[in-house]
Amino acid sequence: MSIVRVEDLIEAGVHFGHRASRWNPKMRPYIYGKRNLIHIIDLRETVRGLLRAHKYLNNITSAAGGGLVLFVGTKRQAKEAIEREARRCGMPYVTERWLGGTLTNYRTIRDRLKRLTELEAMWLPAFENPKNADLNSYMKGMLNETGRLDLAKAPESAHIRTFSKKMVSTLSRELMKIQRNLAGIRDMTKLPNALVVVDPKREHIAVKEAQRMGIAVVSLIDTDSDPDLIDLPIPGNDDSIRSIELVLAKLADAVVEGRAAVVAKESNEPRARPQRQLGDRDRD
Known part of the structure; x- marks a missing residue:
């Protein structure tokens, strides 16, 4: 199953990482090479990460009861896309400062x-x-x-x-x-089942709280971050607005599809017929 074309990723600049001098060596498996002192992200790994994340989010939101996904992105480039995509799929979001204890307290x-x-x-x-x-x-x-x-x-x-x-x-x-x-x-009535994060290095407090609470983290992660802290990393440019918008749109699509599956399942389930109360004749 393909949910995104490599051509679209290239056009959005998803493959551009940070300067090589700022890299985290743990990101080596996700790096294709280097051009003009800039690391180039292997888009095959980006597609794999997106597919895994898409499947996971679809599964938890289509499960009985419907899972909750919290979108987190407080950097300027991510705020608008985080709010727009979270609202589109009916999920909570954080675009301002992460308050310590949002998950743990x-x-x-x-x-x-x-x-x-x-x-x-x-x-x-x-x-x-x-x-x-x-x-x-x-x-x-x-x-x-x-x-x-x-x-x-x-x-x-x-x-x-x-x-x-x-x-x-x-x-x-x-x-x-x-x-x-x-x-x-404000409408998050329980702890989320998963976090979708843009730039886990910036949102490190949110990531740590999720780890403590056993909440899975899906994240768009650039070459300067530690992928070991993320359950489902999606290697890609987390500074470009177009890159962020593309990745978040695909993840929100997974949630929309998952929630639609729940509605379809509930509408197809036969309603239980009310039981007739036993009268005196029935007992005889």
Whole structure:
């Protein structure tokens, strides 16, 4: 099965590694050669890595109950693609600073997410249930041109209007800080089954937490990183936006296909017929 053409990988610049002076010797098996002091990644290994990762993600997301995949990429080149592809396949993501304990101290993270919902609920019309609102989209509508929360945009009945200007400012700063770091995982109700990471060297804290929790790591990994830390490495350029977009799109496709398989399986399963209660005649 082929999920990507080598020509597409070349066009996206996936084969360009880092300067040879910055390499990690453990990446030797994934390097084809060197050109102008730059390591060239063996795209045959990239295809193999993509195929293994695609199969793995498809398997865990098509299993009973559906697996959860957390997409992680905080570098500038990866942020937009991480959010876009994670949202496309309905999975959580982290594009801002990784908060220590996101996996190893998940209960605390859940408490912070509850606090986020409390703060956002203050901006809703009175008596509106926050569970019935798309809070991420709603709060974007509360921002002004500078990206700050604007009290003038809050409904007249919103609870936030009952506070002093100083308190509104304090609560708004708290809300924006939590939202910036945790909005992408607000619907992550359990620990993920796998992480998809762009640049494991940069995201080393996330990788270490995943290892401690026994969570598999799939990663686009460049020539300066240690592949031994990654369960399913995909050797490739992790600095090029086009390279990152191509690899993430293929991984997100695997998740989309896996989730679709679950839906198809559930729709084809015969519904259990309700059992008839035994009456006196049946007992006789």
